[in-house]
Amino acid sequence: MYRIGVDVGGTNTDAAILDINALDNESRGVLATCKTATTSHVTLGIQTVVKEVLGRSKVDRSKVLNLAIGTTHFVNAIVENDARRLSRVAVIPPFSDFPYALRELVEGPTFYLDGGLEIDGREISSLNPDQIKGAATAIAQAGIEYVAVIGVFSALDQHGLHEERCKALLQESEPKLSVVCSGQIGGTGLLARENATILNAAILGFARRTIKGFRLATSKLDLACPLYLTQNDGTLTDAAVAAELPIKTFASGPTNSLMGAAFLQGLGHGDRMLSDKQVVVVDIGGTTTDVCSLLPSGFPRQAPNFVEVGGVRTAFSMPEVLSIGLGGGSRVRVSDNDGTVSVGPDSVAHRLTSDAMIFGGSVLTSTDIVVAAGSTEIGDPDKVKSVPSKLIAGARADIKRQLERAIDRMKVSSAPVSVLLVGGGSIILTDELDGVEECLRPPHHDSANAVGAAIAKVAGEIDIIEILADRDENVATNAAKKAAIDAAVAGGADESDVKIVEVKKIPLQYVTNKATRFVMKAVGSLKVRDSPDPNTLPNGTLHRELDPDDEFQSEASKAEGNIAQKGSMAKPTLGIDIATYRPNVKDSVWYISPIDVILIASGAGVLGTGGGGSPYHMALYTLDVLRKGDPGRMRIVPVESLKDEDVCVFGSGYGAPSVSDERVGAGTDIFAAIDTVNGIMGIKDFQGIVADEIGGGNGIVTFPTSARYDRPVVDCDLMGRAYPTLEHGTPYVYGQPVLPFAIADCKGNASVVVTADSNKRIETLIRQTCVELGNSAGAAGRPLSGEVIKKYAIPNTVSQAWYLGRAVHLARQSKIDFIDAIASITPVKQLYTGKVIDVIRDVSRGYTMGRCIIAPLSADEEADIIPSSARLSDGYQSRETRYLAIPFQNEYLSAGFISPSEYHKNPAVAEEEEMVCTVPDLISILGSDGEALGSPDLRYGLKVRVIGMPAHPLWSGSAEALRVGGPEFFELETEWKSVGEYKKPRSVIEEFNVVSF
Structure with missing residues (x-):
């Protein structure tokens, strides 16, 4: 019985065929491998390498159990902004943080529909079938075929009551629509899950055509075995599933190499891991080197929090891979200033066999260096005899240094490191690495990627939220494990071989119902099935359904002259010289620009001291408001400009950060809270808006509020940082009134505390109401006079956030130490x-x-x-x-x-x-x-x-x-320990003010 693995890379396509009954022998069951240049014609490229390994191995094709393919085609379409391969997408809801060029290519109409869940499983609102059918009609009339559906807390919706029902109603109304539900893509965190869902929908048409080509290639090779694709985590998915969820295959290339390396070295999937060591895989190709740590499970360590793909922040599982510009084709240079030898990061890549000196070219590459050093015999060694020994030593030292630093960055502990060295470019390492106990080159190391595809197992993964209040946690945990195992079996895993390899239980913050996120992964070997009907193609497609002369055409041939639209990936601060940028301040009024928003968000993160909510999300909301509205309405004035009798209002987000990251508000909850308090107090107008806290997202929420009411933000706040409770407002500490205090949601619900015996009691009452409102709401306290603000607010903190953000961005742009940059503007x-x-x-x-x-x-x-x-x-x-x-x-x-x-x-x-x-x-x-x-x-x-x-x-x-x-409030058994003397922050308005004449 045999398995074939194929890895389609940007430069080369590799294939390997394995005998599954000989996996424990010295060759690890590898019968034959093949490497060829990747072609633009998908079918021909795969046919060529598979035909070659079948010919070399001389196996009976009827005994091939499966063909597994890993490909970078889908992610490349996103990264390259290729209009030929991307489709416009109708979204429920929008494209908040897409880079401009990509957004222009894929943005379709946006619809906000009723539905979604609260953190405790209650409906935010019921689905409205008429509303959904109306959206379907509008989408079809706009000529859009692909739709992304994103529901609030879809990870709670295990039975698909909202997203899946919405999908069914959309397709019932317009059968031609292809709908992707976010619950299939990622866990909590609406923005990142939404982005991943949009990308999946945008690439859906291209993925279906590509996988059709893979199937056709299989058919032409007279293989009747099932077709699988490898996923980001190193496991297999059925081709039919991959055609609907291509985003889960984006990182399959590096992962195939990692998994293949572990297998070829005999580590397997956890059964033979070196328990007392950490294993790092180093895959050196022609252009780059990928480095990743393997977990004890034998799978690569996954990236935390989020991954950016083509400049878009997403929330799907991908391995944490460090890529550096070092490979077999890396150019070698000598500095004119000091004679320093450097290798890479640029490379001749696939032109190695024509451009490198050993092949008659004129470019000195890393491969030329190892040949000149006598470490390997490739090409014509006589052509590099003239390379000076000092240059050879310098290049080898730089290769060694780069690899040592990369490995060190990917270490997870101080335990000894074993390095698995794979890839066609691995010949460039000829020296021992410091900090590495052993460096192992497994057999067939240059085809580890194809081998990884061939031996990949089947995974079942769930990412859900369970409410554990009044429940046995062990029962819930076991149920989640069983669901993961069932998912693996449903995907084709052998039930007798499935094991749980990952268990994560992540409690959500500031919730009283013990809401806990469960992430469970089960993995098992692909089940050996009886030989299928030879007249049947993978996934049930009959031979006769395909015209054998119908070549699957590459996207280039279908584009009819269309070229990839490689527009700018720029976000507001990219491409801007931060050192020379000047904010727009006229007559002591600071008019906010998109660049200011990004800088203030970075600084608010620093002042957030770990809390305050996400400044990133609020910055995106602010940028959207700024883009759609009158930019002159969003402005800042100095605290000194307030008159004593002026009235200043407050509005902020209130609740659990983990909920607000999922239940991204429209901002109307804060406006409702402000309006409620003003209505009670009979306030018809006000002159300024002040942030409750400058730290985190609440340091930026004042800007959309400024645009809403056309009133300026005052350059100050009530904390000078972020704190966890409303008790921590400086005016309240000094006896100023908090009440009335209102809390409201976006559905029109509002609650007001009018009297309470202490500020602590106010916090308790508001917190309980917030839980009832879904643990994410808008809040507003009693407006205060200009006299009180000038006396008890912390001055110039919006400016301070701007300067802090500017220092961080300037340090990155100028390659200077960001601590030094921060110290230049604040103690x-x-x-x-x-x-x-x-x-x-x-x-x-x-x-x-x-x-x-x-x-x-x-x-x-x-x-x-x-x-x-x-x-x-x-x-x-x-x-x-x-x-x-x-x-x-x-x-x-x-x-x-x-x-x-x-x-x-x-x-x-x-x-x-x-x-x-x-x-x-x-x-x-x-x-x-x-x-x-x-x-x-x-x-x-x-x-x-x-x-x-x-x-x-x-x-x-x-x-x-x-x-x-101080420490007493938080029950810390210590006295206050200060780091120095406070200095009033500089004022952006004072520094950049332009006076009109």
């Missing part, structure tokens, strides 16, 4: 540089408490996150050997050193031996790109830098302020 202390090694979360109190542990980096790891200019500066501090502990209640509460030995004795109770910073001072954790990480984003292995910034004196100006904003 900041670097508390730690390290790697997250533990994140403990506890939701027993109804909200998320947690603790993050960060360990020191090695010198090489520091090079990945700290520019050399900063490490060589006189002020650079030597590395700290102790660990840093950061407890959080969404927001980060303190930072203190702990002894590594004490931590490893008992991680849960290891106490800080030295406190370096506590609330109310600000603690932010920044990623390697300078962007702030919220507490939900923390995970093992992230390389981070921790900074502290001093709080405004209002937080230390009284015992009550320090009690509410």
Whole structure:
């Protein structure tokens, strides 16, 4: 019995045929392999390589159990913005963060329909069949064939009551519509799931045609076996399923190599893994090297949170692969300045056999170097005899350095590393790697990608939310495991071989019903079935249904002269020189631009200190409002411009971040809350809008509010950061009234607290109402006078967010240290540089408490996150050997050193031996790109830098302020520890103001 694997890459197409009864022998059952250049004609390319391996192996074609194909065709269409392969998509709802060029290609009409679920499973509203049928008619009249349906909390909708019913109604009305439901694509997080669903719908027509070509190729080879495609996680999916969910195959190329490497080395899928070591696969091709860590399950480690495809943030499972510009065709250069030798990142790629010196060309490549060094015999070695030995040594050293750094970046622990080296370009490594215990080249390593496709197993994965209140968690867990196993069996796995390989239980924040996200994956070997009818093609298609002379034409031949539309992928800040950009400030009024929104969002993330909600989502909402409305309505004025009698209102998002990420609001809930309070108080007009907190998404929500009411945002806020409760507004700490306080949703429900015996009681009452409203709502407190705002608000914090965001973006653009850039505009202390090694979360109190542990980096790891200019500066501090502990209640509460030995004795109770910073001072954790990480984003292995910034004196100006904003409120057994003296932030309005004459 035999299996054939094919990997269709951008440069080469590989094939391998395996004898499944000889998988344990020295050759791992590989009977033959073949590599050929990828052709634009899909059918011919596959036919060529499969025909070759069948001929070499001389096997009985009737005993071929299956053909598995991995391809980059679908993801390339997205990345290349190829109009020939992408379709316009009608969406329910829109294209919030698509790059401009891609959006222009795929954007179709958008419809908002009734439906969706709350976090506790209740309906937000019932489906409206007439509304859905009306949308179907409008879509068809617009000439759109492909539709994406996205429902709120579709991960809860296990029975398809909303998305699937909506799909059925759309197709009942217009049978020609092809509908993709988001519940089939990803888990929680509406925006990323929506994006992935749109991309899937956009590529759907091309995927169906491509897979039809794969089937035709199989038919012409007289193979009657089932056809499968490999998925992002290294498992198989039936071709019919892949034709409907092509997005799940986007990363199959790198994954095939990873899985093939583990198999060829004899590690299998967890049965022979090196339990005391970590395994890193290094796949060196002609242009790039892909590096990925293997989990004990034998599958690649998956990327966290989200993955960007073609500039679009998506939420489907993909391996975490680091790609560097190093391969067999990499160009080798010598610097004119200092004689430094560099290899890559550019490459001659598929022109290696014509451009490289050993083949008579004029370009010195990495392959020429290894031939010149006498390490391998390829081409004509005489043609590289003149290459100087110093140049050879320098190139080898650079290859070694690049690979060592890449492997180090992908390590997940300090355990010994075993490297599996595969790929046709792996010959360029001729030296031992530091930090690597063993470097293994498995048999057939140059065809690991095709082998990976041939041996791929079948997976069943579920990503659902379960309500655990009043339920046995073990029962729910076992039910989820069974559902994953059933899904694997339904996909073709052998029931006797299926095992659970991944279990994730992620509690959602600030919910009282113990809503928990379950992610379960089961994997099993493909079931060996009886030989199918030789007259039947894969998936039940009969030979006679296809005309044998009907070649599947490539998209290029069907395009009739159409060319790929490779427009700009730019988002607002890309392509802009941040150093010379000037905001539009006239007569002391700052008019907000899209660039300002992005910069403020980055800065609000830093000021969010781990909480405050997603600034990214709110920035997208703000950009949409800005694009559709009058830009002059969205503006900022200095706090000093307020008159004492002026009235300022507040509006913010309130609830659980995990819910607001899924139940993305339309903004009307905040307007409803403001209008409710104003109505009660008889306020007909107001002069300014002030943010409750500048940190996170609530630091930006004021801008759409400004556009809605045509009133300016005041350059200040009531916290100077983010805090978890409404008690933490500075005016309220100093005795100013909070009530009446309103909370509202987008359905017209509103509740008001008029009297309460304490601010703490107000928070309790509002929190309970928020749960009833679905744990995501708009909130507004009593408007305050200009006199109170000038006295008790934290000034210039919108400007501070702008300057912080500008510093981060400028540092990335100028390749300077972002801590130095931040320090140039505000007092900041670097508390730690390290790697997250533990994140403990506890939701027993109804909200998320947690603790993050960060360990020191090695010198090489520091090079990945700290520019050399900063490490060589006189002020650079030597590395700290102790660990840093950061407890959080969404927001980060303190930072203190702990002894590594004490931590490893008992991680849960290891106490800080030295406190370096506590609330109310600000603690932010920044990623390697300078962007702030919220507490939900923390995970093992992230390389981070921790900074502290001093709080405004209002937080230390009284015992009550320090009690509410300091360690005591959060039950920290420590005194306030400040990182320095506060300095009033600079004003954008003052610096860039242009006065009219």
